[in-house]
Amino acid sequence: MYFFYTSALYLLVPLVLVRLLWLGKKNPAYHLRWRERFGYVTGLEGNKPIIWIHAVSVGEIQASRPLVEYLNQHYPDYQILVTTVTPTGAATAAQIYGGIIQHRYFPYDLPGAVKRFLATVNPVILLILETEIWPNLYRQCRAADIPVLLLNARLSERSLRGYRLLKSLTQQTLQDTRCIAAQSTADAKRFIEAGAPADRVMVMGNLKFDISIAASVVEQGVVIRQKFMVNRPIWIAASTHQGEESLLLDALTIVRQNLPDSLLVIAPRHPERFQSVIDLCVKRGFHTVSYTQQDSYDPNAQVFVLDTLGQLLMYYAAADIAFVGGSLVPVGGHNMLEPACLGLPVLTGSYLFNFTEIASLLANVDALIQVTSAEQLASKVLELFSDGNQRYNMGLRAKQVVLENQGSINKVDRLLKQYL
Secondary structure, three states, X not given: OHHHHHHHHHHHHHHHHHHHHHXXXXXXXXXXXXXXXXXXXXXXXXXXXXXEEXXXXXXXXXXXXXXXXXXXXXXXXXXXXXXXXXXXXXXXXXXXXXXHOEEEEOXXXXXXXXXXXXXXXXXXXXXXXOOOOOHHHHHHHHHOOOOEEEEEEOOOHHHHHHHHOOHHHHHHHHOOOOEEEEOOHHHHHHHHHHOOOHHHEEXXXXXXXXXXXXXXXXXXXXXXXXXXXOOXXXXXXXXXXXXXXXXXXXXXXXXXHHOOOOEEEEEEXXXXXXXXXXXXXXXXXXXXXXXXXXXXXXXXXXXXXXXXXXXXXXXXXXXXXXXXXXXXXXXXXXXXXXXXXXXXXXXXXXXXXXXXHHHHHHHHOOOEEEOOOHHHHHHHHHHHHHOHXXXXXXXHHHHHHHHHOOOHHHHHHHHHXXXX
């Protein structure tokens, strides 16, 4: 089975390169550091043993934050290497962690690429965030006696159906792991159904709940709020995808009929879409400014586009209401816990299959509102703006959900002490 899998990967390499070229037209960072993707990595700085953390992109980088900060504090004799697949993930890692980690791109799951990567990096352990199942990598790690741990592991029914098509290969691969620390009991059951040894699967909870937001973030939010004008009703739409901005602008049209001084902050998920979102807002007739513009805090602005990375938390802190994107289109949703931790009422669309558990916890205490149309979104935004008590209480309940579900990092620490 490995032979057919690997042969198929080699046949796909030309298509992968063409895809990188195509993606690079919108985001030039895709044209850089190709050698790393084939395992040709330069040596890491220093001579400390390496803890390798793999986090695919932005969402996994954000989820890794409690883990990286904990490792940096409690395991100072180790160097942390973070790999990502996307340049956006790389940029986010650099902005969040700065010099406390080193970054490389994740090698393609080709035997030669994996072998070269492992020979150069020589990690003492590989910690994979959420769900990344790579047969050649896992196999070679096992042969080299490098423990592979899946942390914060999740497996949706949708993904499970895909893995069932390659059940023999999936089963062999999952048997090469030392431990699968699942987010929930349902995730744990699905991993076992996919072929993971039951005695290596545990329920850890969700690391995303172990988020902590510095007081300086809230202070910066206050400063931003003052620049926007303190009394303006401000709502933010974060991590938006293609197709969502148009619906958001439809909703904004309705909202501004009742609250003409309201401001919508839009933070697109992918940097390569920043300019197209700005162009759409202007085309729709909205007075639009962006973070990178010289006069970005124009008091007459109707839409503010956050066309940079690493600033989202501060703009959450400056807002009254948060909409979390990837949910009005079938992407599966994004992290709702950041605005919840800041005490904001949270709105989303109905496509939340990647965040089912978190959405349920928030919805069960009326801290989350799901909408299916621009009209519904506008109605709920106006309802929340008209009732300060409702906004405050929703945000308070959301923050409480975060606090009540923290503690996963302590379970991770007990697990890591078996290996470090």
